[in-house]
Amino acid sequence: MKLFTYSPGGTEIEEEKWTKDKPFVKLPPPSIAVIPLSQHTGAPNVPAVKIGDHVKIGMVIGSTSAPVSAPVHASVSGDVIAIEDRLCPAGNKIQSIIIKNDFKEEEAEFEHVDSIENFTPEELIKKIRDAGIVGLGGAAFPTSIKLSPPKNKVIETVIGNGAECEAYLTTDYRVMIEFPDEIINGILIELKILNAKRGIIAVEDNKTDAADLLAKKIAERNLEDKIEVVLLKTKYPQGGEKQLIKAVLGREVPSGGLPLDVGTVVQNVGTLKAISEAIFYGKPLIERGITISGTAIKNPGNYIVRIGTQVSEIIDKVGGLNKKLRKLVFGGPMTGVAQSSLEVPVLKGTSGILFFGEESLEMAPEEESPCIRCASCVDSCPIGLLPIFLDHAYRRNDMKLAESLYAVDCIECGACSFVCPAKRHLTENIKKAKQSILKQRKIEAAKQAAFEKLKQKRLQEAKEKEAKK
Amino acid sequence: MTEDMVDLVVTSAPHVRKKIKTSQIMRDVLIALVPATVGGLYFFGIGHTLGVIIVAVLSTILAEYLGNLIFRKKSTLWDFSSGVTGLLLALVLPPSSPYWMVVVGAFSAIFIGKIIFGGIGSNPFNPALVGRAVLMVSWPTFMTTWLKPFYWKIGSQSLDAITSATPLNIVKLQSYSALIQQFGSKIALYKVLFIGNVGGCIGETSALLLLIGGIYLLVKKVIDWRIPFTYIISVFVFSFIFGRDPLFSILAGGLFLGAFFMATDYSSSPVTPRGKIIFGIFIGFVTVIIRRFSSYPEGIMFSILLGNAFVTYFDRFKPHIYGVFAKNGGKT
Numbered sequence: 027m028k029l030f031t032y033s034p035g036g037t038e039i040e041e042e043k044w045t046k047d048k049p050f051v052k053l054p055p056p057s058i059a060v061i062p063l064s065q066h067t068g069a070p071n072v073p074a075v076k077i078g079d080h081v082k083i084g085m086v087i088g089s090t091s092a093p094v095s096a097p098v099h100a101s102v103s104g105d106v107i108a109i110e111d112r113l114c115p116a117g118n119k120i121q122s123i124i125i126k127n128d129f130k131e132e133e134a135e136f137e138h139v140d141s142i143e144n145f146t147p148e149e150l151i152k153k154i155r156d157a158g159i160v161g162l163g164g165a166a167f168p169t170s171i172k173l174s175p176p177k178n179k180v181i182e183t184v185i186g187n188g189a190e191c192e193a194y195l196t197t198d199y200r201v202m203i204e205f206p207d208e209i210i211n212g213i214l215i216e217l218k219i220l221n222a223k224r225g226i227i228a229v230e231d232n233k234t235d236a237a238d239l240l241a242k243k244i245a246e247r248n249l250e251d252k253i254e255v256v257l258l259k260t261k262y263p264q265g266g267e268k269q270l271i272k273a274v275l276g277r278e279v280p281s282g283g284l285p286l287d288v289g290t291v292v293q294n295v296g297t298l299k300a301i302s303e304a305i306f307y308g309k310p311l312i313e314r315g316i317t318i319s320g321t322a323i324k325n326p327g328n329y330i331v332r333i334g335t336q337v338s339e340i341i342d343k344v345g346g347l348n349k350k351l352r353k354l355v356f357g358g359p360m361t362g363v364a365q366s367s368l369e370v371p372v373l374k375g376t377s378g379i380l381f382f383g384e385e386s387l388e389m390a391p392e393e394e395s396p397c398i399r400c401a402s403c404v405d406s407c408p409i410g411l412l413p414i415f416l417d418h419a420y421r422r423n424d425m426k427l428a429e430s431l432y433a434v435d436c437i438e439c440g441a442c443s444f445v446c447p448a449k450r451h452l453t454e455n456i457k458k459a460k461q462s463i464l465k466q467r468k469i470e471a472a473k474q475a476a477f478e479k480l481k482q483k484r485l486q487e488a489k490e491k492e493a494k495k
Numbered sequence: 496m497t498e499d500m501v502d503l504v505v506t507s508a509p510h511v512r513k514k515i516k517t518s519q520i521m522r523d524v525l526i527a528l529v530p531a532t533v534g535g536l537y538f539f540g541i542g543h544t545l546g547v548i549i550v551a552v553l554s555t556i557l558a559e560y561l562g563n564l565i566f567r568k569k570s571t572l573w574d575f576s577s578g579v580t581g582l583l584l585a586l587v588l589p590p591s592s593p594y595w596m597v598v599v600g601a602f603s604a605i606f607i608g609k610i611i612f613g614g615i616g617s618n619p620f621n622p623a624l625v626g627r628a629v630l631m632v633s634w635p636t637f638m639t640t641w642l643k644p645f646y647w648k649i650g651s652q653s654l655d656a657i658t659s660a661t662p663l664n665i666v667k668l669q670s671y672s673a674l675i676q677q678f679g680s681k682i683a684l685y686k687v688l689f690i691g692n693v694g695g696c697i698g699e700t701s702a703l704l705l706l707i708g709g710i711y712l713l714v715k716k717v718i719d720w721r722i723p724f725t726y727i728i729s730v731f732v733f734s735f736i737f738g739r740d741p742l743f744s745i746l747a748g749g750l751f752l753g754a755f756f757m758a759t760d761y762s763s764s765p766v767t768p769r770g771k772i773i774f775g776i777f778i779g780f781v782t783v784i785i786r787r788f789s790s791y792p793e794g795i796m797f798s799i800l801l802g803n804a805f806v807t808y809f810d811r812f813k814p815h816i817y818g819v820f821a822k823n824g825g826k827t
Contacts, residue, residue, distance in 0.1 A: 034768070034814065039511070193511065268817060281818040351501045359511040366505050380510075387504065389511045395574065398517055398616040401719070401766035410814035414766055432816055440509030447515045448616075454507035 029231055031259035032272040035408035037441045039262045039360065041232065045196045045319050048327040050204060053343050057127050059102045059334035060112050060371040061087060062120040066160040067167045068094035073123060079106045084134035084310050086156075087123045096158045096168040096374075101312040101332040104128040115356040115363055115370050122371070125334070136308035147219040150305060157304035158311045158374070163187060163198075163265070163294035164357055166375030169301065172293070173219050175286045181220040182289040185274055186213055186227035186298055188236065189258055189265030192358025194319045195378040198295050200328045201315055202229065202236035205299045206243045212298025213253055215305055220291060225253035227295070228274050232260040262360065263439040267292045269408050281435050296377075311374055320355075320381035324348045331372050337379060338368040353386035354379070360440040395448040403442035403452055409435050413442035413452040420455040425466065428459040436460055517615075521575035523717045527708035528582055528756065534704040535697035538644040539590035544697055548585040550594050554601030555581030562610035576615045580604050583623035583756060586698025587749060587796070588630070590642045591658075596634055603629040620803045621760045624796050631796070639664075641694035659694045662747045667792035671740060681740075688746035699749035709755030721771035722764060723754040729779020737787045744783070753782075753795035763803040770809035777809075778802035 064070035069092030081087060081100040089097035100123075108124040142150065155170035175181055186209060190198040202209060213225040229237040234257065241255045258264050258273055268279050270292055277288040285292050293301075296315060303309040312333055318340065319326040325345040337354065341347060355362040356376055372379070382389070403413035411432055419428040436456045443453040536544055559577035563570050571577070584604050588597060604626025609618045631638050641664075643649065646657035662684070665674045678684040687693050691701025698705075712718045727745050734744035744750075758764060758778060765774045778798040785794030802809075 037513075039513075272817070278818045281816075283818070347500055350499070352504055353506070353510065354503055355510050360509040362508055362510060364503075364505045364508075364510065366503055368501060368503075382510075386510065390506060390509065391512070392506065395517055396571070396614060396616045398520070398576075399761040399764075399766055400520065401761070404766045404814070405719070405768070407814075408817070410816040412767065412810075412813060415810075432819060435816060435819060438508075443512065444509050445513050445515075447513075447517050447520055449512060449516075451507065453509060457507070 028257070029259045030228065030256050030273040031261060031264065032269040032408065035406055035410065035441070036261045036263065036269070037406045037445050038260075039191075039193050039444065041260075042193045042319075042359075043196050043199070043232075044194070045317050045326050045328055046199060048196075048200075050200055050315055050328045050330050053329045053331045053335070053340065055102050055127055055129070055131070055332050056335040056339045058336065058339070059100070059104075059125045059127060059332060060122050060336055060369075061098055061101065061125065061334040062112065062114050062122040062371065062373065063088040063098060064120050065098060065166060065333075065373045065375065066096045067165060068092070068096075068171070070121070071095060071098055073109050073121070075106050075109075075123060077106050077109060080104070081106060081125060082132040082134045084136060084312060086158075086310075087125075094168055094171050096155065096160050096170070096311075098123075098333075099158055099310040099312050100125055101334050102127040103130050103132040113367055113370055115365060115373060115376065117363065117366070136310075138307055139305065142215060142218060142305060145305075147221070150215060150219050153305055153308070154301055157300070157309065159297065159300050159304055160311070160374050161294055162296035162300060162314060162375065162377065164361070164375050164377055166373070169293070169297060172291055173216060175220070175291075179286045180289055181222045181286060181291055183224045183226060183275065183291075184213055184216045184220060184222050185270060185290055185292045186225065186295050187265055187267070187270055187292050188227055188229040188233070188240075188295040189270060190233070191230060191260070191262045191265040192360055192378075194380055195317045195358050196319075196328055197315045197317045197377050199233050199236055201296050201299050202233070202240060206236075206240050208299040208302040209240065209295050210243055210247065210249065210253060211302035211306065212293070212295075212300075214249075215301055216291065216293065216298070217252065222291075223252075226274055227253065227255045228258050228270055229255065230260045230264055231257045262441060262444075263408055263437070266408065266437055266439055268437060281432070314372075314374065314376070316372065316376060317378035318344055318381075319378065321385060322347050322349050322351045322381040322383040333374055334371045336369050336371050337365070340372070340379065341368070341381075347381065349383040351381055352384050353382040355382070359389075360444065361438065391449050394450050397448050397450055400447060402445040402447065403450075406441040406445045408439060408441065409437060411436060411456075413456060416456045416459060417450060417452050420459040425459060425462055428456075429463050433459045434463055517574045517576070520717055521579050523712065523715050524579050524756070525575065525582065527711045527715075527717075528579075528586065528698070530704035530707045531586060531698040531701060531752065532582065534691055534701045535586065535590070538691060538700060539642055539697060540645075540647055544590045546594060547588060547590065547592050547597050547697065548582065550597045551585035551588070551601050552578055552581035554598045555584065555605050558602045558605035559610070562605060562614070566610065566614075568614060571615055574615060577605060577609075580609070580622045580626075584626045586752060587623065587627050587696045587757075589638060589640055589695075590697050591640055592630075592637060596630055596637055599633075600626040600630045602626075616762050618762045619806065620800055621757050621763045624757060624800055627796055628800060643694055644692050644700075661695050661792065662688065662693060662743075663786065663792040666747075667786075667790075671743070681743075685742060685746060688743070696749060696752075699752045702746050702751045705751035705755060709751065712755060712759075718755065718759040719768075719771060721768060722758050722775045725772050725775025726754040726758055726779050727751075729776045730782050731779075733780050733783035734786075737783055739783075739787065744786070748793050749795045750782070753799055757795070758799050758802065763806060765806050765809040765812075767810050767812055767814055769812035769814065770806075773812060774802055774806065774809045777805070
């Protein structure tokens with residue numbers, strides 16, 4: 027079978043996929059669910075419940091009419107005991123609904139359907155939106171928006187992303203092994219919504235069993251003319267949206283553009299499963315598969331966890347720690363976010379939680395040594411940027427230079443920092459430069475707008491004066 | 496769960512790094528230089544030659560140490576880069592170099608070549624070659640006295656008996672045909688140059704042993720193929736264009752040492768893939784020009800130093816940036 031990949035750039039990482047063969051286990055529901063109102067990229071929700079309200083599993087507890095958003099649902103049944111700002115995995119505080127679980131597990135009514143034949147694309151999109159589906163790969167972009175491209179864009183291909191190129195994480199792999207039919211259903215739903223012809227499920231070649239299983243299921247259902255499975259070379263960051271599109275379609279998403287600009291939509295396999303469940307069972311996104319791994323946790327594995335479960339409860343429920351916890355990471359080790367507290371909840375976009383002991387300080391040393399210009403970072407960048415010079419620009423606070431070196435095109439994959447023999451904090455500095463540039467651009471845009479407004483006003487005044495004369 | 500089980504540190508991603516350190520890279524370079532070094536000792540005798548190598552390495556390490564002290568820098572001794580510079584310097588010196596001259600070369604390499612620019616990673620020129628250049632212009636006689644291989648087996652101790660001109664020297668002073676005559680045939684000449692049984696600097700004579708080290712570095716991914724490959728090819732092609740025997744030109748002199756170990760010096764070579772290719776072609780061209788038209792028979796040292804001076808410009812040849820220049824619906 028042909029192996030697809032992108033080039034140049036990328037790096038080999040140590041996979042450490044210890045939990046590959048651990049089937050999903052349902053984690054008991056938490057006693058307290060902390061459900062942030064904004065778990066997606068886009069406009070935040072407003073509370074749809076009050077303190078003291080009784081909620082059932084699957085009830086909408088936060089929503090907004092803003093288009094780029096996804097409602098949030100109660101993941102446990104019980105009473106709303108507080109609505110307050112809580113620390114979230116990204117490090118910011120977000121208004122959250124706190125529900126005390128009554129362990130009665132009362133469910134709201136979910137609408138089952140047997141076939142999508144009689145639904146229009148708009149109805150399907152509405153169902154997906156109502157179910158609160160967002161991208162489960164980590165970016166948490168509202169899926170309903172992704173599936174509503176502008177009318178002038180033709181979508182030819184839907185790509186199911188089963189690359190899972192991050193180390194430790196095995197969530198997508200388990201979804202592919204345990205829920206292949208749901209993934210295929212998800213692709214079929216998207217093909218119908220987007221009126222696209224071709225579905226592709228892309229899997230890295232360290233997971234050939236998953237690829238074979240999906241191919242077998244596709245053959246059994248006689249869908250070979252619609253959906254194909256392709257194998258990707260195992261290379262980090264093969265699962266990055268841009269890299270995946272280049273690998274599979276040989277196209278590049280224009281800088282600042284979206285996959286739909288090159289006629290495709292990429293969806294994580296976990297999201298495809300969630301879409302399928304939302305459409306066929308009416309099930310909102312109240313739980314998700316998560317890889318719990320790392321050296322400091324007793325029982326690494328794959329768990330189905332309710333959204334809003336806090337890490338402290340997860341640790342207890344999976345059997346505790348086996349050594350002092352020094353680093354807690356939400357997501358994979360390459361791009362994940364280190365946490366400062368155990369009181370952070372699992373969100374829709376949480377694909378894994380990693381627990382590390384003292385050795386994590388060795389794994390990613392803080393201390394830098396001088397750059398030796400070895401160019402490993404240049405060779406590793408999947409975008410073709412020059413991390414070494416971007417880092418120099420940031421350290422000199424020369425944002426003009428950083429901008430001219432395309433800092434904003436950085437996908438923050440971490441490959442440059444990973445390969446650096448001098449342990450320089452390249453990704454971190456480029457990220458900061460990027461943020462600074464984007465902030466500056468916003469300020470400039472606001473200034474420009476204010477100027478235009480003033481100009482219009484002055485012109486108006488001049489005209490009025492003229493008229494009076 | 497108890498409180499003392501948790502003491503969280505927050506750092507920026509990535510939370511895992513490749514297990515590679517600067518010192519490991521330098522160690523690999525030292526390992527790669529072992530064949531050529533042993534070859535040098537074999538051809539030019541253990542006595543004085545070994546002395547030159549030891550003096551060079553110890554002097555560069557001492558110079559680095561003093562440099563760190565004077566400029567109040569954190570110790571950079573344990574990244575082994577100064578040791579690499581010392582060994583490289585020794586390998587590009589004649590085996591008969593006096594020790595005091597080696598010390599001057601070593602201090603020049605580290606101080607003028609490296610420390611004053613800010614130490615490791617900041618030197619625009621290859622430090623070992625800076626050291627050699629200083630010696631070359633200061634004591635040209637010492638720098639162009641070449642011991643014959645196995646000179647101690649020659650009965651006579653007179654300087655004329657145990658020294659000889661290098662092949663490139665003979666070509667410069669006499670002619671290529673005279674050189675071939677001396678070795679009997681072209682094939683015999685190639686063979687001698689490939690094995691290294693010929694007069695020259697301590698570590699530059701054997702293309703074979705340098706190739707072994709170079710391949711080691713390529714396999715270990717310490718160096719990129721682009722610079723050595725394009726450099727050697729460039730010398731081959733331009734030699735042909737300028738009417739010289741191309742195969743002789745790449746085997747003679749220090750080209751393999753320069754291509755695999757000098758031009759690939761991280762600090763003083765380009766970082767972009769395309770920049771590396773242009774750099775290799777450029778220094779190859781300059782090497783041939785020097786050999787053909789100047790009074791220097793060799794040309795490796797000055798061509799690389801000249802190439803070093805233009806690295807900033809070579810680095811302007813940037814890689815293709817994803818999506819930035821995408822046209823036609825992003826098809827590439």
